[in-house]
Amino acid sequence: MDFISGVKKAETLELSEILDGTRTGQRVRVNGAVHTIRHMGDVAFVILRKREGLLQCVYEEGAAEFDLKKLKEAAAVEAEGVLQDEERAPGGVELRLKTVRILSLPDAPLPLPIAKWKLGTSLEAKLNMRSIALRNIRERAKFKLQEGIVRGFRDFLYAQGFTEIHTPKIGAKSAEGGSNMFRLDYFHRPAVLQQSPQLYKQMMVGVFDRVFETAPVFRAEKHNTRRHLNEYTSLDLEMGYIESFEDIMAMETGFLQYTMELLAREYAKELDICGAVLPKTEQIPAVRFDRAKELVSEKYGRNIRNPFDLEPEEEGLIGRYFQEEYGADFVFVTHYPSKKRPFYAMDDPQDPRYTLSFDLLYHGLEITTGGQRIHDYRTLAQKLAARGMSEEGLEQYLDTFRYGMPPHGGLGIGLERLTMQLIGEDNVRETTLYPRDLSRLEP
Amino acid sequence: MDFISGVKKAETLELSEILDGTRTGQRVRVNGAVHTIRHMGDVAFVILRKREGLLQCVYEEGAAEFDLKKLKEAAAVEAEGVLQDEERAPGGVELRLKTVRILSLPDAPLPLPIAKWKLGTSLEAKLNMRSIALRNIRERAKFKLQEGIVRGFRDFLYAQGFTEIHTPKIGAKSAEGGSNMFRLDYFHRPAVLQQSPQLYKQMMVGVFDRVFETAPVFRAEKHNTRRHLNEYTSLDLEMGYIESFEDIMAMETGFLQYTMELLAREYAKELDICGAVLPKTEQIPAVRFDRAKELVSEKYGRNIRNPFDLEPEEEGLIGRYFQEEYGADFVFVTHYPSKKRPFYAMDDPQDPRYTLSFDLLYHGLEITTGGQRIHDYRTLAQKLAARGMSEEGLEQYLDTFRYGMPPHGGLGIGLERLTMQLIGEDNVRETTLYPRDLSRLEP
Numbered sequence: 034m035d036f037i038s039g040v041k042k043a044e045t046l047e048l049s050e051i052l053d054g055t056r057t058g059q060r061v062r063v064n065g066a067v068h069t070i071r072h073m074g075d076v077a078f079v080i081l082r083k084r085e086g087l088l089q090c091v092y093e094e095g096a097a098e099f100d101l102k103k104l105k106e107a108a109a110v111e112a113e114g115v116l117q118d119e120e121r122a123p124g125g126v127e128l129r130l131k132t133v134r135i136l137s138l139p140d141a142p143l144p145l146p147i148a149k150w151k152l153g154t155s156l157e158a159k160l161n162m163r164s165i166a167l168r169n170i171r172e173r174a175k176f177k178l179q180e181g182i183v184r185g186f187r188d189f190l191y192a193q194g195f196t197e198i199h200t201p202k203i204g205a206k207s208a209e210g211g212s213n214m215f216r217l218d219y220f221h222r223p224a225v226l227q228q229s230p231q232l233y234k235q236m237m238v239g240v241f242d243r244v245f246e247t248a249p250v251f252r253a254e255k256h257n258t259r260r261h262l263n264e265y266t267s268l269d270l271e272m273g274y275i276e277s278f279e280d281i282m283a284m285e286t287g288f289l290q291y292t293m294e295l296l297a298r299e300y301a302k303e304l305d306i307c308g309a310v311l312p313k314t315e316q317i318p319a320v321r322f323d324r325a326k327e328l329v330s331e332k333y334g335r336n337i338r339n340p341f342d343l344e345p346e347e348e349g350l351i352g353r354y355f356q357e358e359y360g361a362d363f364v365f366v367t368h369y370p371s372k373k374r375p376f377y378a379m380d381d382p383q384d385p386r387y388t389l390s391f392d393l394l395y396h397g398l399e400i401t402t403g404g405q406r407i408h409d410y411r412t413l414a415q416k417l418a419a420r421g422m423s424e425e426g427l428e429q430y431l432d433t434f435r436y437g438m439p440p441h442g443g444l445g446i447g448l449e450r451l452t453m454q455l456i457g458e459d460n461v462r463e464t465t466l467y468p469r470d471l472s473r474l475e476p
Numbered sequence: 477m478d479f480i481s482g483v484k485k486a487e488t489l490e491l492s493e494i495l496d497g498t499r500t501g502q503r504v505r506v507n508g509a510v511h512t513i514r515h516m517g518d519v520a521f522v523i524l525r526k527r528e529g530l531l532q533c534v535y536e537e538g539a540a541e542f543d544l545k546k547l548k549e550a551a552a553v554e555a556e557g558v559l560q561d562e563e564r565a566p567g568g569v570e571l572r573l574k575t576v577r578i579l580s581l582p583d584a585p586l587p588l589p590i591a592k593w594k595l596g597t598s599l600e601a602k603l604n605m606r607s608i609a610l611r612n613i614r615e616r617a618k619f620k621l622q623e624g625i626v627r628g629f630r631d632f633l634y635a636q637g638f639t640e641i642h643t644p645k646i647g648a649k650s651a652e653g654g655s656n657m658f659r660l661d662y663f664h665r666p667a668v669l670q671q672s673p674q675l676y677k678q679m680m681v682g683v684f685d686r687v688f689e690t691a692p693v694f695r696a697e698k699h700n701t702r703r704h705l706n707e708y709t710s711l712d713l714e715m716g717y718i719e720s721f722e723d724i725m726a727m728e729t730g731f732l733q734y735t736m737e738l739l740a741r742e743y744a745k746e747l748d749i750c751g752a753v754l755p756k757t758e759q760i761p762a763v764r765f766d767r768a769k770e771l772v773s774e775k776y777g778r779n780i781r782n783p784f785d786l787e788p789e790e791e792g793l794i795g796r797y798f799q800e801e802y803g804a805d806f807v808f809v810t811h812y813p814s815k816k817r818p819f820y821a822m823d824d825p826q827d828p829r830y831t832l833s834f835d836l837l838y839h840g841l842e843i844t845t846g847g848q849r850i851h852d853y854r855t856l857a858q859k860l861a862a863r864g865m866s867e868e869g870l871e872q873y874l875d876t877f878r879y880g881m882p883p884h885g886g887l888g889i890g891l892e893r894l895t896m897q898l899i900g901e902d903n904v905r906e907t908t909l910y911p912r913d914l915s916r917l918e919p
Contacts, residue, residue: 034761034762034763035763036762037725037729037761037762039730040729066682084639084685109882137852138880139878139880141879143879144875144879161872162872163679163872165875165879167683176641184634184640196620196623197623197627198623199709201911204917204918215660216660217658217661220696233919236606239608239611240610241620242527248692251646274554274579283482283484284483286482290482319477319478409580429605429918437548437551438580439552467643467644469644471663475649476648476676
């Protein structure tokens, strides 16, 4: 009988092992994709792309025991050679090639100049050849940073006593109601895709006190802007036993502090490649919705057209105001009007026209919506009734409150938007692996 | 201007702080849900439920400065009292109550006896009152273990150089083709929900070498069994530069080893509550598909009815065989027939009627399907043609291979099934937070 007993150390080296300086002069084996080949007469530079970065290999006629013509860009290879210090090479080390084993060959020359520092291709072209375009080092690095953000979110919340949950994306009813839902047929029953895990995460606060989820959400909004997606990854949390909705903002601030430290520590290379500057997170100003509107109206001479909503341009100006006045990258805008928040939002007892809620703006773009929720069963039932909403389909949700729930609140963060602002991209599709929008459903 | 500067230490204690033995005799503050109240004459035990477990509080008339009648089961409270060692209390500590602040009150008595050790309620009843049933300590612990499995998966793979990705769940085309897809209208275009991230994770191997995703998948299968769900959480990985498909089984074995150690270390309490016994993962037997069928046919006298498929009963017997003969909890079944595997599966060059693929059985239940994939563009195009499949909608996928891909393979693990087998439940709905099946679409 054969037995499988776990992962064995590979005979090929990873880039970090090659660059650690302990193997100079040694013959080593390494695999990777041929990123580019630069011919220089009798010598050629063969750049291997590995998951951790690029390795400069040198082909020298006579020294190498194979024919360079065998190699093609985009081939997958396993190479053997001798490591030499070379200060002009990335990482200060190069591999003097001896032999090469071809693992696979491409069928056609690359359609994009992926070895260039900046691809210089339109967003459309990049999305139309996503799996090729992302082989560019800079394009790839964006999604490594995105990984770091999700890791930071989870690891911080684990340490804060949160439990990770997995809630269904197909349902009979959605959290926010309204029309912007994708509808499907579920074994001859009408169903929708969830716009958020809102109702589920609230129900789970009564079980785990603190929960989070990192999962896709679906919005059938007909916006076609640089910041809207019809499917995105939402970083959601919900926490019980809060004293006030400031506890939720404090938790988000803690997440940002933790995550920026994680990125600085473990993703420094990708930050550098993307030219990303970590934002300041020590303290984040919090300003009331109505006050924020006044401030930007006064400073930038912009009329308040709609006292109940923030237009994107207004969000941009709020970001600019707090950047200029306080050097702040983030700003919490608090106390959104009740009529603009969903039924579960808790109204401010001091002025029920407003809610104990907030958005977080990052360089003038909303990346989070959050707030305290109603936890009292009767208050919740009354609010539903006052809005003319039906309790149908909300029975289990409402029963959760009927049988006792602590004061609680939470938030949802748009992962792709947060990544976009961190890197300073101007379109959220740049930081979405395979965007879904009004025109894009493939691949 | 107000500023938010991060998470502050709460004035209330967590259970681990209470139980660390350093505060005996001290007056402390703690919050939680009133799990149950047991009246014993002038004394009453008030059990508080917190995310880390239960805390025994003692109400003594005269000593406490409030009226016990104020308290109700399922209320959320903040209590103050003095900690005393008490060996009969869980954790060896109890809180002698002084004051209680009510944070919220339920509107009705609990419909389930959640304070009992085993709920003793039907699965149907539990699912119909999910957010209440999970307040039971044992029901809740299952999902804490599920969290541990996902954590183990991610943390192990990060350490193995994998990159986490987020792929779209709405698409124009699905990986496996076939009819078991949920269909929806995407802005007047036909769309489907992805059955797996298969095509996306393969495309990303050309970018990151090794990728993983933990996300929902959707299967419109009309099975109504104890092991099928129509939406589940799939733990997916895909890795390049493999020498053979054994590398993928080795990676899965490594994940299981890492995760069982993580559970033993950080989830011992929940393992104990659920009575779960960690499976043996040191070495996992691997047996060919055809050989496995012979072995169970010989030993258990069962005729081989279909040489190309494993029936659930046969899987059960294979599990039993390897349990009896090798003391194995897991067994890899390898070399599945080509006609039963999708187009991207790599056929065995030594006998193309079979594939370089595997399933992993855990106590006789399939929890993983995996294998090596075709990485050569022409071979892939030929296989599609030979199956009479169209390339339409697969253009970006195929181009990924046209422009070079390393040898690679991967797997998908059903999280709910793995959790079910670990705990020894007999229905996958027991370990699914909100199951979606033929009849259940709510809440």
